[in-house]
Amino acid sequence: MKMEQVSDNCYAVLNEKNLVCDANSGLINLGGGVVIDTQSDLAHARQMIELFGKVWPSMPKRVINTHEDADHVWGNQLFDGAEIIAHQTVPERMKEVADPKESQKLMHGVGRFLTRILLKATHPGVLAAGEQLREDYNFDNIELVLPTTLFDERYELDLDGTPVHLIYVGPCHQVGDTIVHLPEEGVVFAGDVVFRLCTPMGWTGSYEKWLQCLDLITELNPTVIVPGHGPVCELEGISEMKAYLQYVRDESRKCFEEGLTSLDAAKRIEFGPYGEWRAPARLYMNVERAYREFRNEPPDAPWDAARTFDVIYKVAKAKGIEVEY
Numbered sequence: 001m002k003m004e005q006v007s008d009n010c011y012a013v014l015n016e017k018n019l020v021c022d023a024n025s026g027l028i029n030l031g032g033g034v035v036i037d038t039q040s041d042l043a044h045a046r047q048m049i050e051l052f053g054k055v056w057p058s059m060p061k062r063v064i065n066t067h068e069d070a071d072h073v074w075g076n077q078l079f080d081g082a083e084i085i086a087h088q089t090v091p092e093r094m095k096e097v098a099d100p101k102e103s104q105k106l107m108h109g110v111g112r113f114l115t116r117i118l119l120k121a122t123h124p125g126v127l128a129a130g131e132q133l134r135e136d137y138n139f140d141n142i143e144l145v146l147p148t149t150l151f152d153e154r155y156e157l158d159l160d161g162t163p164v165h166l167i168y169v170g171p172c173h174q175v176g177d178t179i180v181h182l183p184e185e186g187v188v189f190a191g192d193v194v195f196r197l198c199t200p201m202g203w204t205g206s207y208e209k210w211l212q213c214l215d216l217i218t219e220l221n222p223t224v225i226v227p228g229h230g231p232v233c234e235l236e237g238i239s240e241m242k243a244y245l246q247y248v249r250d251e252s253r254k255c256f257e258e259g260l261t262s263l264d265a266a267k268r269i270e271f272g273p274y275g276e277w278r279a280p281a282r283l284y285m286n287v288e289r290a291y292r293e294f295r296n297e298p299p300d301a302p303w304d305a306a307r308t309f310d311v312i313y314k315v316a317k318a319k320g321i322e323v324e325y
């Protein structure tokens with residue numbers, strides 16, 4: 001984990017491995033301090049606090065959660081007394097998708113011999129994901145701390161005269177997607193609307209909304225963008241994300257019209273230049289999302305997480321690449 005200054009008053013903490021759960025955090029070091037997203041477990045959150053602590057005068061008064069996913073909210077409990085701000089859908093969604101109990105069970109199970117044998121036979125993808133996560137993460141003692149200040153379309157902060165705009169852009173990657181724009185600093189904290197040099201994991205939302213949101217970021221014309229995952233970038237990071245989404249949707253359409261399943265489509269579609277990104281077999285999730293749209297299914301149809309990990313495993317094996325999430 002490393003800290004990077006991205007403008008006069010903004011900083012980012014980046015998890016350089018750039019695999020699942022390696023989410024970034026941001027700091028606006030003004031007006032008592034604002035932290036954007038709080039990491040995936042307590043050890044990472046403490047490390048983030050230590051790094052930001054090198055530049056902030058004291059623990060921040062505010063936290064923003066860019067959306068409801070676990071890897072952006074599981075350090076919330078360490079910001080005692082802070083105001084936590086998010087889109088109005090986020091508290092209920094966090095209870096649904098970021099309940100730590102399931103992940104704690106998985107991590108403990110993967111550590112037990114008999115459960116490992118069983119998982120290997122029934123859910124090899126779940127086992128592989130659990131093993132990968134155990135290398136870096138420990139979900140013990142995480143308690144869900146929900147946002148308390150909720151907003152609808154926009155929310156504005158004035159930090160010592162510097163405006164901060166929270167703009168709701170969901171559902172594109174997830175229901176609560178919010179970007180944080182500081183026009184005077186030329187910075188956008190994009191949350192998981194932007195994955196950089198790693199394959200996007202889209203959950204609930206539409207391609208249309210996601211592409212619109214990327215266009216909005218381009219119009220805001222920031223000098224620097226802090227993605228939810230991956231290194232800090234300029235606008236080329238937005239055009240690459242956009243090209244990826246368009247490529248996967250177009251290729252998925254061809255496969256859909258030929259009658260292929262989303263699994264077979266993910267096996268068939270070439271990674272192309274995106275084979276260089278981390279976890280390219282996560283492609284399956286983006287194909288499946290396109291298929292849901294082609295079938296006119298609601299974007300909030302729930303995901304079976306175990307099945308998703310297993311399918312990504314199968315795609316990686318079929319392509320002869322390392323299984324990574």
Ligand SMILES: [Zn+2]
Nearest residue numbers: 023071192228
């Ligand atoms: Zn994330």
